[in-house]
Amino acid sequence: MTELEKLNAGLEYDFWDPKVDGLKIHALEWCRKLNAIPMQNTEEREAAIKSLFSSVGENATILPVFNCDNGKNIHVGKNFLTNYNVTILDIAPVCIGDYVMIGPNTLITTVNHPISPLGRRRHLGIAKPVSIGNDVWVGGNVTILPGVSIGNNVVIAAGAVVTKDIPDNCVAGGVPAKVIRNIENDIKEKD
Ligand SMILES: CC(=O)SCCNC(=O)CCNC(=O)[C@H](O)C(C)(C)COP(=O)(O)OP(=O)(O)OC[C@H]1O[C@@H](n2cnc3c(N)ncnc32)[C@H](O)[C@@H]1OP(=O)(O)O
Secondary structure, three states, rough: OOHHHHHHOOOOOOOOOHHHHHHHHHHHHHHHHHHHHOOOOOOHHHHHHHOOEEOOOOOOEEEOOOEEEEOOEEEOOOEEEOOOOOOOOOOEEEOOOOOEEOOOEEEEEEEEEEHHHHHHOOOEEEEEOEOOOOOEOOOOOOOOOOOOOOOOOEOOOOOOEEEOOOOOOEEOOOOOOOEEEEEOOOOOOOO
């Protein structure tokens, strides 16, 4: 198996492998372009977001500085908003629904490194997908860890570290994040 095949199979891979490392080039180039486009050039920014991501719905707003690791592993629905300094390490797929807002300085990471120092000296990584449902507000300074699924109609409180799945219809917060309270979904068909 090549290192890329191992990565895509969810196995440990060598992140120094040139083909694995090469995935960053597209992201670095398009993040640099997107971050440099003035905010008032809406159409140019939307075109850059489309080039950066695998898929994105209408009305995407991404404030600078945005960074990601591949871009083509990011799938986003409509009405997506990220505030300043959001980072998505999309070594594995990151699937985000409709009407999702992400607060400043938030990190979504799909990648872990071994706990063993020998594994880290061998530059091993392991990637697991992250998914976020519809109508989710992720507050500022949140960290979402590899393999986590967040349901629909969820608020992640500022500063949370989300280590495990979060169900639908709740506010979750803390380190590690736990459900703080359940909330109603007041969305109707016409909304
Ligand atoms: C897209 C953007 O740009 S977002 C802009 C950036 N803004 C932010 O990041 C703000 C995020 N907002 C928060 O974190 C808010 O505290 C909210 C939305 C989670 C408040 O949610 P509510 O359900 O109304 O919480 P409420 O204020 O009633 O507090 C409920 C409990 O949760 C606790 N709590 C509230 N916020 C947090 C938090 N960030 N972390 C941990 N616990 C929290 C409260 O202390 C309280 O605990 P208690 O019952 O023991 O007293």
